[in-house]
Amino acid sequence: MKTILRGRTKEIKIDSQGVVVLIGEKINPTGRKKLAAALQEGNLDYVRDLAGSQLASGADILDVNVGVPGLDDVAMLPRVVQMLAEGFDVPLCLDTPNPRALESAIKVAPGKVLVNSVNGEEKSLSTILPIVKDYGAAVIGLVMDDSGIPADAEARVAVAGKIIERAARIGIPVEDIVIDPLVLTAGADSNAARITLQTIEIVRREFGVNINIGASNVSFGLPERDTVNQAFLALAIQAGATCAITDPVKYALFIRATDMLLGRDSFAGRYIKYFKSHPKADA
Amino acid sequence: MKTILRGRTKEIKIDSQGVVVLIGEKINPTGRKKLAAALQEGNLDYVRDLAGSQLASGADILDVNVGVPGLDDVAMLPRVVQMLAEGFDVPLCLDTPNPRALESAIKVAPGKVLVNSVNGEEKSLSTILPIVKDYGAAVIGLVMDDSGIPADAEARVAVAGKIIERAARIGIPVEDIVIDPLVLTAGADSNAARITLQTIEIVRREFGVNINIGASNVSFGLPERDTVNQAFLALAIQAGATCAITDPVKYALFIRATDMLLGRDSFAGRYIKYFKSHPKADA
Numbered sequence: 001m002k003t004i005l006r007g008r009t010k011e012i013k014i015d016s017q018g019v020v021v022l023i024g025e026k027i028n029p030t031g032r033k034k035l036a037a038a039l040q041e042g043n044l045d046y047v048r049d050l051a052g053s054q055l056a057s058g059a060d061i062l063d064v065n066v067g068v069p070g071l072d073d074v075a076m077l078p079r080v081v082q083m084l085a086e087g088f089d090v091p092l093c094l095d096t097p098n099p100r101a102l103e104s105a106i107k108v109a110p111g112k113v114l115v116n117s118v119n120g121e122e123k124s125l126s127t128i129l130p131i132v133k134d135y136g137a138a139v140i141g142l143v144m145d146d147s148g149i150p151a152d153a154e155a156r157v158a159v160a161g162k163i164i165e166r167a168a169r170i171g172i173p174v175e176d177i178v179i180d181p182l183v184l185t186a187g188a189d190s191n192a193a194r195i196t197l198q199t200i201e202i203v204r205r206e207f208g209v210n211i212n213i214g215a216s217n218v219s220f221g222l223p224e225r226d227t228v229n230q231a232f233l234a235l236a237i238q239a240g241a242t243c244a245i246t247d248p249v250k251y252a253l254f255i256r257a258t259d260m261l262l263g264r265d266s267f268a269g270r271y272i273k274y275f276k277s278h279p280k281a282d283a
Numbered sequence: 284m285k286t287i288l289r290g291r292t293k294e295i296k297i298d299s300q301g302v303v304v305l306i307g308e309k310i311n312p313t314g315r316k317k318l319a320a321a322l323q324e325g326n327l328d329y330v331r332d333l334a335g336s337q338l339a340s341g342a343d344i345l346d347v348n349v350g351v352p353g354l355d356d357v358a359m360l361p362r363v364v365q366m367l368a369e370g371f372d373v374p375l376c377l378d379t380p381n382p383r384a385l386e387s388a389i390k391v392a393p394g395k396v397l398v399n400s401v402n403g404e405e406k407s408l409s410t411i412l413p414i415v416k417d418y419g420a421a422v423i424g425l426v427m428d429d430s431g432i433p434a435d436a437e438a439r440v441a442v443a444g445k446i447i448e449r450a451a452r453i454g455i456p457v458e459d460i461v462i463d464p465l466v467l468t469a470g471a472d473s474n475a476a477r478i479t480l481q482t483i484e485i486v487r488r489e490f491g492v493n494i495n496i497g498a499s500n501v502s503f504g505l506p507e508r509d510t511v512n513q514a515f516l517a518l519a520i521q522a523g524a525t526c527a528i529t530d531p532v533k534y535a536l537f538i539r540a541t542d543m544l545l546g547r548d549s550f551a552g553r554y555i556k557y558f559k560s561h562p563k564a565d566a
Contacts, residue, residue, distance in 0.1 A: 186543055186544055186551055187550065187551045187555075188550070190543075190546055190548060190549050190550060190551070191546045193543075193544035193545070193546070194544070194545060194546035197521075197544075218544070222551055222554065222555065223555065223558040223559075224536060224540075224558055227536055227537050227540050228540045228543070228544070228554075230513060230514075230517075230537070230540075231513075231517045231537060231540040231541045231544055232544050234513075234514045234517035234518055234521075234541075235517055235518075235521050235541070235544055235545070238480075238517075238518050238521055238522075239521075253507060253510055254510050254513070254514060257507075257510050257511045257513075257514040258514045258517075258518070260469055260473075260476075260511070261469055261476035261477070261480075261501070261511070261514055261515050261518055262476070262477060262518070263473055263474045263476070263477040265473060266473050267470065267471070267473060268469055268470045268473070268505055271505065271511075272470075272505065272506065275506040275507055276506075
């Protein structure tokens, strides 16, 4: 199954049989004080730098989140989107829980965006999906609902099914839904990653859709987080994830190595090419 | 299934449902000039150092290989084994293709050793398995035979079956066979790792035996070999490998992270404990 996204002209395909697509996660002020301050000052130079460095490191898509407490996201999200659309030809991933901020930004975004995100809560389904439909976007579906994040894989799969069905009902094609199985902190729950891996396998088998994973939550509170995140990325990709929202500067080389080992890189050409243009990426 | 090994008193269990057992690979002069020179001079201090550093870094078992061209391995292998048996309480993995060197060493080794290795060649089966049986050892079975390393998983599984059957015929229990699916260089063959992963899955399903992997061949000739080796370790462990012959100094933390993510480490206690006693292991 192929989820197609577009920037001004550039097309990116998330292909359930293909290599992993990287969504650069760094334009998100949560835990990034310098970015939060820049957004509050309305200074977009730092945002532009974050975009450029992520693209140079192999990001295929850029996540855009301007969630700073007190900041008017309905005004700021479209402003950042416009700046990015002018400076870079890359599909964007509009990351906001606020339907009004989403709508104001999606109007000015070129091409075909990925909306991050809808979930199984009634309020989310009824406000986000119509915007996705109206603007011909694709959307990440998080497997949580009004009762929170289900503890077991079967219940998460049920939420995925509900999102896909509700989207289909208003005419969003299944290939425009990318399911995110969510992952909790492994340090707090010994089965956290395993349940996520199971969810990936079942969702892939039952619905055939593309799967996105975030690879930072899992290591929260643990030492040597990069080591844990890398191990998790390999496991999730083997289980069937084809899209990862993560830090390309840190993880693009490792993800390319995983793609290569899974037989998606003829004579390791893609891995070697990446290494040659980013020799310090892994250091 | 449990493969039990013993040093003087210390018992190590390779458990197909348990955490990965680490065989320290560094007492092997192939590509290690300093060790080759030390063995040629009959100076075992450096071998002792390699044993100590690997155990301190989390090795559960030590591989012992004295293969230097021109060196009398029938005399040297038992000498190294005796030194290790006196200095350390750890199960040994006797790594030689020479049945005479194996027999001279297995006689002086305490506990229950792992023999590395037998393969599907008639000459190997008929000379190695009787020694394994006579000394009550366990053995690594490499899935290659007189025609070389099979190109596809099914043929490798057939060699595994042949080794298990021939061992059973002379009374070696199936739990004392650890199958090594072999892995070729990913840079030379885009499907190398994938075939190995498939072999692991099928051998586990059909025979239930423990699986050993070597994690260095796969990255031969590629840049950033550690990155490739780590990705491969995660994939192989997820596929069902429960034993790895590798460099514990480099990879023990990553392997513990993988075990943790697969739900084998309550509240990440084992991972955190390892990190606290080896804070620089991953650097």
